[in-house]
Amino acid sequence: MDATALPEMSVPASAPDEILDVLIVGAGMSGIGSAYHLSKRLPHLTFAVLEAQDGFGGTWRTHRFPGIRSDSDLHTFGYSFKPWTGPPIATAAEIKAYLEGIIAENGLDRFIRYGRQVLAADWSEADRRWTVTVRERATGATRRIATRFLWMCQGYYRHDAGHVPDWPGMADFAGTIVHPQSWPEDLDTTGKRVVVIGSGATAATLVPALAGRSAHVTMLQRSPTYFRTGRNAIELAETLRQLQVDESWIHEIVRRKILFDQDAFTRQTYEQPERVKAELIGAIRAILGPDYDVETHFTPRYRPWRQRIAFVPDADLFHAIRRGEASVVTGEIERFTPGGIRLRSGEEIDADIVATATGFRLSVMGDIPFSRDGVPIDFAETVTWRGTMFTGVPNLVWVFGYFRASWTLRTDLVADLVCRLLPHMAARGADVVEPVLAEGDAGARGPWTDPEDFNPGYLLRDLDRLPKTGPGEAWRHSQNYWADKDAFPAIDLDDPAFRYT
Template identity: 65%
Template sequence: MSEAATLTRSAPGQAEHFDVLIVGAGISGVGGAYHLTTQCPGTSFVVLEAAETFGGTWWTHKYPGIRSDSDLHTFGYRFKPWVGPPIATAEEIRSYMGEVIEENGLAPHIRYNHKISSASWSSQDNRWTIEATRTDTGAPVVITANFLWMCQGYYRHAEGFTPEWPGMDRFKGRIVHPQTWPEDLDYTGKRVLVIGSGATAATVVPAMAGKAAHVTMLQRSPTYFRTGRNAIEIAEELRTLGIEETWVHEITRRKILHEQALFTDRCFREPEKVKAEMLQNLRNILGPDYDIGTHFTPGYRPWRQRIAFVPDADLFQAVARGDASVVTDEIETFDETGIQLKSGKHLEADIIVTATGFHLNVLGDIEFAIDGKPLAFHETVTYRGMMFTGVPNMCWVFGYFRASWTLRADLVGDFVCRLLKHMKAKGAQRVEVALRPEDKDMPILPWIDPENFNPGYLMRGMHLLPKRGDKPEWQHTQDYWMEKDAIPATDLDGPEFVYK
């Protein structure tokens, strides 16, 4: 079908039909639309997005200082050079995504304010039926598609995760979650208490420090952080030499990925040495008298949870200046004026920010059914974290924890386009993955080994996720440096692929 076919509405009473339906217009969905346009020309497709515009995370999150915690040379797409600072604001990232949409004519394919409620597969028709609602008008929408590409991300955008602490209803100030930041919140001259120790807390604290009377970061346990200039030396040098931005982007990406691979390997091979180096870096900023042992020395090895990058050490500079402070303790109860800690200490606050994570959302809160039977996603086994046993004509984008999300979005984009072209060449209308005879006695395990990676949101939602095997092809390895070669080399006629 031609591109014009994607813009044609079906006759009244008929569901529109597309070759591919992409769920979500965030970084993955926009990338997927680009790959379809360039690698599978003539494929009809539509992108359904629940929000009023594109951006995903970078649109829904409005908290102070929101920025990436991955460098944009690798978080950016491989096909479009990133020319700004490596750690970018949400506005800068959305501007970059907007350029991708405009430069590649993707806008006519994207429909905003479309919230999907259900997706049903029919083996008789070899197609998906997607039911959605227009959030701006309330009108129901029904679309059918041959293939479903899930690019909706992995957490619930509507609300963040906030634990239930005793006495929260007693607090006289405001309690806000970064994911639903109120537009009218004025924290000028206010005492702000930020609960959390991850990348969000590390962003919010320095952004509010200085304008607020004081900002306190309250954490139950410390997190590892890396610091550095918000600049990449080799990129600056290449630009000084007048090198074309396409080359700057590719060379810088390769250098960063090479260094990340070495660092990740060291975290597993010599964790104590890496730990000592990171802590010494913080001592150099905070001074020899600061209690690094209590506030910035985690009880786990590096990279067992995500390591946030703090550009220009702004979090620690705020602490060193006295505009912010860190308290490591546990909450006993909220009261009228703040929080009572288990140590007996009391923290006064006018505003409490719960930077405590999010709810894992594995399939976009969409009700899935296969031939009328509800899909028990947690009973499936994943094929490289992209496809799932017993689920036909569907791929899912789930990025990396130890490398930029978009690296995997690009790899999955290549895989989906290659799979679609392979199906067309075979005359196949349906494909799904299935365990092979040699996998008969393979152990079936949780999605990820908690000894390898164990952030709270993943542990809370592990029961919702598919299972993995003990072979690389039956798990999401989180290893970009292996997958960048393994995924393109996938034999699409291997016994794990079943075509009809």
Template identity: 60%
Template structure:
């Protein structure tokens, strides 16, 4: 029988860290090394560390930021700039093991309430054990939110007319089924962001054909998944910590320079980005409708395509791109606004996440619920 919170004594810590993803693990490292006199605990809802890299298991799952800036300054990254999810999980696991952080992490603890006491100057946090159903109470002087920005239980899929009529399978990448069989299947992947650009080349060889269906195009920048300066420094046996700092600063410098150039000379940057796509798809491919957005570069983020794998899949004929609007789903697939019907056995909705403010945890102050929409402004 689950034990009530009142029946269990509260565990007190100076700092409670919420989430054992890449931010939470990093926070734990900093607590241990910069505040060794403070007690801390990491509460994680899932059964293990990893956060987004544990949640997502779809084919090809990889970072869309380079690991020299995404990784930890205290743990030099030594692999390719864009890393597979398992490589990132291994990297985080090494940080936990090498620093004995596992003793500070409590898995299967989902936060169901957090109350601040003005009188006691203390947080009271209630967690439900996902493995036993028990509830447990914690108190802390400081609450460090590292839970991420989206709902891990369910991804965002728009409600299109006729979805219930489709005879095939509809899959959101965030809840990718282990037993899905793509071999010889016609697949539609809806979306034009980093997730779609990752999935399409990863499944192209297995499918009969995969179609990337997008409402509007996105800028992509294809390139080799290497950092030549980092490799050159390694050949000279430079200290890995120095390499990490040098490359981190160089990447940030180059990104800032590119972003400024996109603002000052958008036509030049657009031409260079499209040139990179044409190098893979050839001069006769219709770049205009499929890879030429109506906005200027960097008005939305630009996705990096390592080794141009998305464009290699398209060039091979195993993948294709359709730019149109969905009218409704049919028994066989999707009817577009243009009147064309795309047939499919499986439809993948790479359409984003459900945003989550502070993990959708019910926060309160002195027992009174807090509505953050009434307390926070952004560029108000």
């Protein structure tokens, strides 16, 4: 037997429509990156990428609100294998063009099947494989695909609808209410009074994009958020280009410099939180001026490390406020009225359009029903191994990125792990691998992330649906890329944490 090939699958009487070695679910940043690594490193394996939407891109296809852009730099949000040559904070169109180039240059389109919705996945102990039921959205036809290994790359939130609180009086509002995740292409904000509810990266993107064309834009927040500001450029990259250094070298050098600086900043938020807080708020005060009420509107109550700090390129949000095209109101909503929103303070905000930039609805494994020999799998009852594999769930990995670093950094690490794991299984003559806790450790469980360490609303709302953590670093999602980048390549695939059969 070829030492790099997976063992032959048995074919039961009720045969599936197709048999593959690996099935990747999702054609966004994670899925495309994973497909690239698999096609290059294990080209002899058969695999496919299933995407529910009618095109690639994931988030960058779903989100079409004005000004949509990354909140991570593309030198690290982009892949290690494909140099990024544009501005570090990129538009959705620029990111899709980057992905399109990767697909075309590497022939990945032959693996991707669009408009394929996964309805269910069942693991068979007898057949040692997953059977995945898939519906073709265009025709409604269903197919059953058997695969030895499942690679879940569908992200962590629902693409069909965002999170919108149920405020009193919403039905009475005479204007338009829209969530940025489902922004209508024909929505015209010209000359309209717009209220953007929220204070995160989406709100900070929407407000400056709408300012100037709308009559006025109000960012309505319950409490302030931390922001970082700076030029939408990397001085080191500009210098290296002036020296005519090869783009692949520039990409690697700049990538390492950014990651070094991010690591230093993250450690500083823990070790010197008051200094970081003063620097972040001071940068905003320098733009808005001494008379602006920064204490009320841009001084958060939480410590800097507890939520992701969004980058505002060229400080466009704050310049829109300074020009008077936008404003910030901090308070709690009492109810919607026919003409706008009334706050608990009694203040009323007039509005023609309300954009609810109020976050995501969490999705665990794409909200796909998983089972093992027909018995449902509840991922909330599993324990995660390094945030990517799960006890009681064979031959499956999930790409769940980083909160404080670029999501795609973890895509590369998990892809390297899988591309080592599959040949290792073949060399051992094993069909199945799953993580197992040592005896006595089964009861030591905690939440997916510690709310004292990281606590955005979208995560806390559904924290009970996520897998649990166990004892030791191996049994949790560390959220620390700077440790993982050394730990993942050093993982011993013969460690007792892995059970092969």
